Amino acid sequence: MQDDGFFSKDAYAKLTGIEVVATGPGTAKVKMAVEPKHRNSHGTVHGGAIFTLADAAFALASNSRGIPAAAINSSITYMKAARDGVLYAEAEEFAVNPKLATYSVTVTNDEGEKIALFQGMVYRKSPKHA
Amino acid sequence: MQDDGFFSKDAYAKLTGIEVVATGPGTAKVKMAVEPKHRNSHGTVHGGAIFTLADAAFALASNSRGIPAAAINSSITYMKAARDGVLYAEAEEFAVNPKLATYSVTVTNDEGEKIALFQGMVYRKSPKHA
């Protein structure tokens, strides 16, 4: 399966403990069980870990069409600190044009509470004969 | 030193291999030597690792005033893929009001090239007697 091959090369996602839950055309869902290694100086889950979780869903969704996509811009809004349990990130495609595409990713905890909202944009090099 | 104590509790920054270069009131500089663990599926440094580097500088700068600051929003723009060497992130305070403060962080490589521009906002709970 294409997405598994793609994701299996993602060393930083692996370091962070991220696993793929599901992928589809323009979508992806990933998860991360919170561990002590994810904490920041305040004792909650680090913004970088939450961002990386969302970014992994974004990368899977945006590379699901067979054309390599490079992230050019992302923003994240944190709505609730995460402390433990399992976090999920689910990416949806908002819009696609020939060169650019935009995704939104929702991060939730295992009680279904909204942790963060992420928005990302990619640039795609056109394939030579397309 | 306050910032060293603060940073020493940051488990995810440690996992990512981030080190403090310098801190001051409202500012901070951190670095990260690129290793295979930082790579994404395209073989370049993962957006999550670059974000985490910038976020570490942002956390140090925004917590440098003695009042705990929680990140509420960040955005990052990637200008050049990073592949190896050492990456640096330097945070500056843009503006502060009683509850909110904004920082911008520049990520560069060891040739001085601009890798990413990060902007972050924090919310500070007022101290009880201030």
Place this chain on the structure above:
Amino acid sequence: MQDDGFFSKDAYAKLTGIEVVATGPGTAKVKMAVEPKHRNSHGTVHGGAIFTLADAAFALASNSRGIPAAAINSSITYMKAARDGVLYAEAEEFAVNPKLATYSVTVTNDEGEKIALFQGMVYRKSPKHA
């Protein structure tokens, strides 16, 4: 109706030619018929006009709960240039906590095409007796 009173004081939205379509708790829909005054130097609808349209939906949605809300941060991604016809912006509440709330706004044209994706955050001063 509360929202009509709120919106009727919005001089810049009026200058821009924005009209309310519908409002509800945490939601709002507004529209703008494209006129020559909305154009930028490239002849398409100005990013500022598209932003203002999205911002009007965001302001209505975030002030729909009776507690004044001040915008602190917004981002917008443009997916398609708009040239004429009617543009719509529809705001949804993503998450609310005691002080902060986040909204996403979708801008579409009258053919249902996605023009822009906007995300905004507000800060609410707590009411005195709550």
Place this chain on the structure above:
Amino acid sequence: MQDDGFFSKDAYAKLTGIEVVATGPGTAKVKMAVEPKHRNSHGTVHGGAIFTLADAAFALASNSRGIPAAAINSSITYMKAARDGVLYAEAEEFAVNPKLATYSVTVTNDEGEKIALFQGMVYRKSPKHA
């Protein structure tokens, strides 16, 4: 002068009352005298008007190189409400690569206080023989 020609076609900037102060390669400064038409429902300057001011500086700076540049993404953080006087927006080029470029814009009032921080990204179609 190229920039004057460019700006003179910007109908929405004109409607908003924006004037050019200075332009240069990759930079621009614009201003806006606050009028009743700029107010929002809270009686302060509308976020859309502040955004449009910043966006005008961004458009001038990013189109200063002779290659048309289309905005693809912008974010704005508001640090202080603006009520009257003159507002200024000053754009700087952060980084440029063959297709994409990033600008940051600072909005200040006539007492030098920081009102908002804006960040914008453009996409440039390569000229055919360059």
